[in-house]
Amino acid sequence: MTLFQDPDAVPRTAASRLADVLDAFGAVGDRAAGNAPGTARRKAAAAVSIARATGRTEDDANALYFAGLLHAVGAIGNLGLRRGNAFSDRTATMARWDFPADGARVCAGIAALPSPVADLVRWQAEAWDGTGFPDQLRWHGIPAAAQLLQLADIVARTTEPDEALVIVGGLAGRGIGPDHANAFVRWFHLTGGEVEPVAVPLDALRADATPPAPLVDLLADRIDAHNAAEGRRLRITRVADAIAERIGLAVAERDALALATRTFAAGELGHATAEHEMFDPLARLGIAERAENAAAAADLFDGNETFAHAAEILRARAAWFDGTGEPSLLHDAIPKGAQILAAAIAYDALESHHRTQIREDRTAPADRLDTAAGTQFDPAVARALLDVTKAHA
Amino acid sequence: MIELHERTRRISPSRLHEILAANDARSLVDPFMGLPTHLNYLKRHGIAVHGGDLLEWFVRVGEGIVVNDQTILRDSEVAEIVEMLPGRIYPLDAFKAWEGVFFSEEQCMYLGVWLDNVRNLRSDGQTGLAILGLWRVFCYWLQKSHAPDDMPDVPPSELAWTYIRQTESWVATNLRHNTVRSADVLTTISAQAADALFIAPPARNSFRTADARIWMWEAWWQGNPYFTIEHAYRDSLFGARSSDEQSYQRAIASVLSAAAEYPLVVLQTTERRLPEFEPLVRNARGRVEILAPDANEVYIIAKR
Numbered sequence: 001m002t003l004f005q006d007p008d009a010v011p012r013t014a015a016s017r018l019a020d021v022l023d024a025f026g027a028v029g030d031r032a033a034g035n036a037p038g039t040a041r042r043k044a045a046a047a048v049s050i051a052r053a054t055g056r057t058e059d060d061a062n063a064l065y066f067a068g069l070l071h072a073v074g075a076i077g078n079l080g081l082r083r084g085n086a087f088s089d090r091t092a093t094m095a096r097w098d099f100p101a102d103g104a105r106v107c108a109g110i111a112a113l114p115s116p117v118a119d120l121v122r123w124q125a126e127a128w129d130g131t132g133f134p135d136q137l138r139w140h141g142i143p144a145a146a147q148l149l150q151l152a153d154i155v156a157r158t159t160e161p162d163e164a165l166v167i168v169g170g171l172a173g174r175g176i177g178p179d180h181a182n183a184f185v186r187w188f189h190l191t192g193g194e195v196e197p198v199a200v201p202l203d204a205l206r207a208d209a210t211p212p213a214p215l216v217d218l219l220a221d222r223i224d225a226h227n228a229a230e231g232r233r234l235r236i237t238r239v240a241d242a243i244a245e246r247i248g249l250a251v252a253e254r255d256a257l258a259l260a261t262r263t264f265a266a267g268e269l270g271h272a273t274a275e276h277e278m279f280d281p282l283a284r285l286g287i288a289e290r291a292e293n294a295a296a297a298a299d300l301f302d303g304n305e306t307f308a309h310a311a312e313i314l315r316a317r318a319a320w321f322d323g324t325g326e327p328s329l330l331h332d333a334i335p336k337g338a339q340i341l342a343a344a345i346a347y348d349a350l351e352s353h354h355r356t357q358i359r360e361d362r363t364a365p366a367d368r369l370d371t372a373a374g375t376q377f378d379p380a381v382a383r384a385l386l387d388v389t390k391a392h393a
Numbered sequence: 394m395i396e397l398h399e400r401t402r403r404i405s406p407s408r409l410h411e412i413l414a415a416n417d418a419r420s421l422v423d424p425f426m427g428l429p430t431h432l433n434y435l436k437r438h439g440i441a442v443h444g445g446d447l448l449e450w451f452v453r454v455g456e457g458i459v460v461n462d463q464t465i466l467r468d469s470e471v472a473e474i475v476e477m478l479p480g481r482i483y484p485l486d487a488f489k490a491w492e493g494v495f496f497s498e499e500q501c502m503y504l505g506v507w508l509d510n511v512r513n514l515r516s517d518g519q520t521g522l523a524i525l526g527l528w529r530v531f532c533y534w535l536q537k538s539h540a541p542d543d544m545p546d547v548p549p550s551e552l553a554w555t556y557i558r559q560t561e562s563w564v565a566t567n568l569r570h571n572t573v574r575s576a577d578v579l580t581t582i583s584a585q586a587a588d589a590l591f592i593a594p595p596a597r598n599s600f601r602t603a604d605a606r607i608w609m610w611e612a613w614w615q616g617n618p619y620f621t622i623e624h625a626y627r628d629s630l631f632g633a634r635s636s637d638e639q640s641y642q643r644a645i646a647s648v649l650s651a652a653a654e655y656p657l658v659v660l661q662t663t664e665r666r667l668p669e670f671e672p673l674v675r676n677a678r679g680r681v682e683i684l685a686p687d688a689n690e691v692y693i694i695a696k697r
Binding site: 169181 | 402406431533545562565
């Protein structure tokens, strides 16, 4: 299933679409890192605000915007954060120190970004006194812009402006250089510590240098790595695509479904156990868990135009065809893409279980899934899945 | 008030690790190691590391965070470092020469107490960790003398406690043999075989302009506030013998010559000094690449 192929879509500039994909990266990164939703956007806006108030150039401000937005991308798939790692607390902490460097590597691979972004991400957690990570840089060895990004991080994580001021004051000379702490105080008095949303600096992106589709695939692969489910999105995308083809799903719907199959698992980030390991994918008992994950994934894309339609699919994927799921949509009120996604996810879980377990019940996964047609799944989708899997076999 | 340098050597171990990984290097020697936090990073990422330096406190810290695989400082042991122990007689005026010049009377007293306590620690690993933690206190004080109103007042023992406790979080094993030695460059290079040699050469005559936070801490560790690091560098390759440009270049060339057996040599410099080093490296090695992510961070990567 190829991404971004919808010829009838509202024309949008390549830069806007790329910016939306980067925004998605930022939101998923926050979830992987355990940050509050919206931290990346707030950090980006705060970084720009502080940069402007402290007389940095517009180029610096633009680089800081994207570094703030992508600050946590290294957390997605980080060894210390991923599901099922067998590390001790101590080793896991050390592994987590690598997330800025991992993030820098991701950013370095996105040619569209302003060149300083990768190193700003790399050094965003360095401390003035040399006790930060990953590189333990110290004093003026830390680029000044990276210190501003750290100030922005403090602003983004606090709920009250005064709280940020107190934290920065306490960190002066330790986490933050005294000059930077002073600059922060100046910014605080100029703005009252309030951060207004800023426009995405689209002109700073070289959109022609980075097609968005491989970026979404990269995001999906990192989500799967984080969830210890490598290759899952490929399998689910393949099945969903085949079903969509068979039932003649409209191109716009397929485009949104393609995004949804790659990002639904973001809702599971941070959970110690995968939803299909907790409950049989055909069991009613798992509805609440699936709905929670579905809503968590959909919420990540609030305000993201490129992912808006995919978010509708994500949110509705725990709905049951008979109206007894969550949300309680019935029949055609459930987006067709959501019905396909739900069936593909369930099939993949059944298939994986079937492959790895010695079972007395030898019923094929597609046949098991067919028993839920008309209740959990749209009969047309279930039939298409049965046909697709039998044809594949 | 003593000047604190704004120009600080930036060694990014995460970047260095990327270079080593790209060249399949699993072990590294750094004969100009300085404060070996970068070697600690590489060690934690599975690289066998071997460092050398002429300043003893760098080597001691290396014993704490590079050689040491498992020894940490427990709360009771940290408490025995940061405060005066009852019944022990301390040399409270050991650093009186710094009083009123760089530090307060209380700070000078603590410097004497801490030195005595650290010298009584049981292991090299613990000693190295304590020296590193206390050095950060020392740097905090010097920084605060420049910005007295901008940095919070923290009681000395509390600051020392915090910083020393923090050091133990860097202790890790990589199941490899890692070493540090107190030795001149050529000795370190020839003492150990490794896949890669990393050199970040000091600037010419840098021992005369070294950061106060570096040489004063060596003076502390030696227990002599009048100590200068010219003593340490006196007979070294990059000491007074390399004070003119030609002899400095000869010294660099001799380092590169001694490194002939290393499959990979990574020389870190700056954009400004690149023209100084690049011809020397090209003269010594067949395949040379330049990686310059930043004007202050340029790598000359040389393979055989």
